[in-house]
Amino acid sequence: MSPQARKRSCLAPKNEPTLTTHMFESLTEKLGSALRNLRGVGKLTEENMADALKEVRTALLAADVHFKVARDFVERVQVACVGQEVLKSVTPGQQVVKIINDELVRLLGEGQTALSPARPLKILMVGLHGSGKTTSTAKLGKLLKKRGYKPFVVACDIYRPAAIDQLEILAKQEELGFYADRQSQDVTAIGAAALAAADAAGTDCMIFDTAGRLQIDADLIEEVKKLRARIQPDEVLLVADGALGQEAVNVAKAFHDALQLTGLILTKLDGDARGGAALSIKSITGVPIKFVGTGEKTGDFDTFYPDRLASRILGMGDVVSLVERAQENIDQKEAERMAEKMRKADFNLEDFLAQMQQIKKMGSMQSIVGMMPGMSGVQLPDDSEKQMARTEAIIYSMTLKERRKPDLLNGSRRQRIANGAGVKIVEVNQLLKQFQQMQKMMKMLKGGGAKKMMRQMEAMKGKGGFPGF
Amino acid sequence: MFGLFKKFKDGFAKTFSAIGEKTRGLFGGRTIDAASLGELEEALYTADFGVATTEEILREIKVAHQKDATLAGQQAAAIGAAVLQRVLAGSERVIKPAPQAPTVIVLLGVNGSGKTTTTAKLAWKLKQEGKTVVVAACDTFRAAAVEQLKTWAQRLDLEIVASHTGADSAAVAFDALQAAKSRGRDYLIVDTAGRLHNKSNLMEELAKIKRVLAKVDPAAPHESWLVVDGSLGSNSIEQAKAFHKTFGLTGLVITKLDGTSRGGAIVGIWRELKLPIYFVGLGEQKEDLQPYSVENYARAVFGLEK
Numbered sequence: 091m092s093p094q095a096r097k098r099s100c101l102a103p104k105n106e107p108t109l110t111t112h113m114f115e116s117l118t119e120k121l122g123s124a125l126r127n128l129r130g131v132g133k134l135t136e137e138n139m140a141d142a143l144k145e146v147r148t149a150l151l152a153a154d155v156h157f158k159v160a161r162d163f164v165e166r167v168q169v170a171c172v173g174q175e176v177l178k179s180v181t182p183g184q185q186v187v188k189i190i191n192d193e194l195v196r197l198l199g200e201g202q203t204a205l206s207p208a209r210p211l212k213i214l215m216v217g218l219h220g221s222g223k224t225t226s227t228a229k230l231g232k233l234l235k236k237r238g239y240k241p242f243v244v245a246c247d248i249y250r251p252a253a254i255d256q257l258e259i260l261a262k263q264e265e266l267g268f269y270a271d272r273q274s275q276d277v278t279a280i281g282a283a284a285l286a287a288a289d290a291a292g293t294d295c296m297i298f299d300t301a302g303r304l305q306i307d308a309d310l311i312e313e314v315k316k317l318r319a320r321i322q323p324d325e326v327l328l329v330a331d332g333a334l335g336q337e338a339v340n341v342a343k344a345f346h347d348a349l350q351l352t353g354l355i356l357t358k359l360d361g362d363a364r365g366g367a368a369l370s371i372k373s374i375t376g377v378p379i380k381f382v383g384t385g386e387k388t389g390d391f392d393t394f395y396p397d398r399l400a401s402r403i404l405g406m407g408d409v410v411s412l413v414e415r416a417q418e419n420i421d422q423k424e425a426e427r428m429a430e431k432m433r434k435a436d437f438n439l440e441d442f443l444a445q446m447q448q449i450k451k452m453g454s455m456q457s458i459v460g461m462m463p464g465m466s467g468v469q470l471p472d473d474s475e476k477q478m479a480r481t482e483a484i485i486y487s488m489t490l491k492e493r494r495k496p497d498l499l500n501g502s503r504r505q506r507i508a509n510g511a512g513v514k515i516v517e518v519n520q521l522l523k524q525f526q527q528m529q530k531m532m533k534m535l536k537g538g539g540a541k542k543m544m545r546q547m548e549a550m551k552g553k554g555g556f557p558g559f
Numbered sequence: 560m561f562g563l564f565k566k567f568k569d570g571f572a573k574t575f576s577a578i579g580e581k582t583r584g585l586f587g588g589r590t591i592d593a594a595s596l597g598e599l600e601e602a603l604y605t606a607d608f609g610v611a612t613t614e615e616i617l618r619e620i621k622v623a624h625q626k627d628a629t630l631a632g633q634q635a636a637a638i639g640a641a642v643l644q645r646v647l648a649g650s651e652r653v654i655k656p657a658p659q660a661p662t663v664i665v666l667l668g669v670n671g672s673g674k675t676t677t678t679a680k681l682a683w684k685l686k687q688e689g690k691t692v693v694v695a696a697c698d699t700f701r702a703a704a705v706e707q708l709k710t711w712a713q714r715l716d717l718e719i720v721a722s723h724t725g726a727d728s729a730a731v732a733f734d735a736l737q738a739a740k741s742r743g744r745d746y747l748i749v750d751t752a753g754r755l756h757n758k759s760n761l762m763e764e765l766a767k768i769k770r771v772l773a774k775v776d777p778a779a780p781h782e783s784w785l786v787v788d789g790s791l792g793s794n795s796i797e798q799a800k801a802f803h804k805t806f807g808l809t810g811l812v813i814t815k816l817d818g819t820s821r822g823g824a825i826v827g828i829w830r831e832l833k834l835p836i837y838f839v840g841l842g843e844q845k846e847d848l849q850p851y852s853v854e855n856y857a858r859a860v861f862g863l864e865k
Binding site for chain 1: 600601604605606607610669670671672673700701702703704706707708709710711714724755756757758788790791792793794795797815817818819820823824843
């Protein structure tokens with residue numbers, strides 16, 4: 091496969107949910123069981139919460155939150171919980187999860203997450219090796235260009251072979267201004283010359299990409315300190331890998347002490363790391379998280395939403411975003427009409443098509459699945475979107491009459507449809523067979539045979555289920 | 560043997576002093592008490608050892624402490640190192656040449672783990688040992704990754720087979736293996752593009768590289784190593800699992816251990832997958848790739864002298 095063919099829209103699965111996913115699901119469950127005896131107890135106390143808080147701590151540690159940060163966080167949650175009335179409407183587990191979630195969101199979201207309004211805006215990118223500085227430089231450039239700036243990127247990584255070429259290629263691709271001096275070994279001088287060049291080019295935004303360095307490498311830290319002093323950036327952003335372990339704290343602290351960071355960019359969040367390092371960094375340094383990197387393409391870059399990361403750390407999926415998206419995109423009336431049809435088991439291929447389109451409006455299947463609780467690490471089969479498109483094509487190749495009355499579809503009609511959709515007749519047969527099964531299930535549902543239906547569904551799972559679902 | 564430990568320890572020196580800072584008082588002559596056990600717990604967790612190993616080490620130290628209330632920090636450290644050595648027993652491995660040259664080594668990993676740098680360092684190391692090596696620039700995706708390896712090849716005078724960014728990585732691997740074979744080289748090291756382990760389409764691309772190599776030599780690749788960033792946390796276990804499943808790993812290289820991280824996640828990987836560790840990366844220079852040794856690692860982590 092050529093690299094250009096590296097698509098990221100349709101991802102993968104096969105993987106059964108990863109270990110982390112199981113961990114995700116179990117936090118709420120574990121809390122639930124640790125707090126089960128609290129039902130009807132009246133108040134949350136230190137004693138009746140002890141087990142649950144232990145679970146919280148373990149979950150945070152498993153999500154790579156720093157040991158001390160996890161301990162402090164649990165103490166805070168305890169303070170927030172103790173004395174609270176146990177609500178009747180929710181389980182104590184849900185109630186505690188809510189308190190934890192709120193506390194996490196508050197902690198993660200504190201501080202100024204917007205970029206400095208200064209013009210020209212000067213941004214210095216720093217971080218460890220391989221955290222994604224060069225890629226993030228290009229991504230940030232692209233984002234700022236979209237916001238109306240004329241960004242100019244500066245290559246200050248004189249150590250890693252071809253780092254300058256990498257930035258130059260990305261800058262060209264995104265049509266950003268670019269400055270480099272391949273002869274110079276003096277980073278401060280490069281920075282100074284870039285300031286002049288950018289000024290001459292009439293730019294209003296500069297992003298300085300620097301070499302990866304260890305926070306304990308005194309010489310290299312000194313180098314970037316000098317660069318900082320010379321260029322006087324408005325933003326100093328630490329680029330950190332979302333999968334960092336316990337060391338995240340020391341790394342961020344040292345960079346912050348040396349360079350007075352103004353923000354954090356969390357990268358590789360399209361992976362399945364829980365991102366606990368972000369909480370550690372935020373808690374210890376107070377530096378706000380400003381952006382997240384979510385993929386290999388330059389467009390895969392987002393502003394930071396504390397609620398999303400909180401859910402990820404706790405493993406609750408991005409329920410809020412999912413609900414929002416569903417509200418934005420699904421026509422309420424249409425949904426009700428569909429539910430009614432399903433109830434009456436009067437569901438034809440036309441309805442099926444309409445439903446597929448509703449789902450498609452919400453975004454890629456993968457992005458929807460990623461927001462579901464306990465599914466954030468799950469990848470859909472590569473071809474699930476393709477499958478959906480094929481199913482669509484097959485239905486589109488039918489006449490309206492056929493869609494409403496699939497029973498009409500005899501052999502020659504099926505062959506015509508297969509020709510029209512550019513698929514083999516087997517695929518048409520398969521779709522119709524699965525559709526029949528679905529109809530049967532609805533009839534069972536109508537007849538109240540829920541148990542029978544569950545069995546049916548289990549059986550279908552083995553056969554690969556409905557295309558695209 | 561002592562020389563090797565010294566080299567390892569020097570590379571590990573910063574790591575060493577960082578954990579030492581926290582544990583010096585603890586692991587010194589002072590007697591262990593409840594407070595120092597708490598500190599110990601913290602030190603173990605912050606080394607990314609994970610819950611299971613941390614608890615195992617703590618348990619043994621506590622048992623020893625119950626038997627002997629005058630247990631000193633130094634002794635506790637020795638117990639900790641012993642437990643770690645036991646947990647990691649069997650995890651060190653040295654590279655074995657294939658019966659029929661070239662021995663093909665494929666380096667895999669997530670973005671930014673250090674595959675290209677490791678490719679260069681490994682090639683140089685083998686060359687120092689008198690072996691002939693070809694490197695294959697199969698990261699045809701990341702901008703300038705090919706140039707990065709070419710620059711290394713020029714610097715270290717390595718034979719390289721490369722195409723251009725955007726080329727088919729499996730085709731490059733195929734050409735490289737044919738070239739290495741026909742020129743009678745001892746080793747072929749294949750650098751691949753970084754990819755997150757949860758993207759199956761990109762993982763499939765790796766499977767293709769593997770298939771294509773096997774076409775030239777059914778026994779190839781002889782080694783498939785995951786390059787793991789030592790500063791990452793528990794996610795490296797997920798990475799190892801996913802790569803192992805798609806590609807069938809034969810071992811690991813742990814990079815960036817010259818920082819303050821102690822790379823404890825390798826313990827988790829070893830516990831789960833029993834994948835041996837061949838080398839550790841201790842810096843950016845050509846000579847900064849060192850053989851891994853359980854004993855050296857365990858003792859360095861606990862701040863013990865040889």
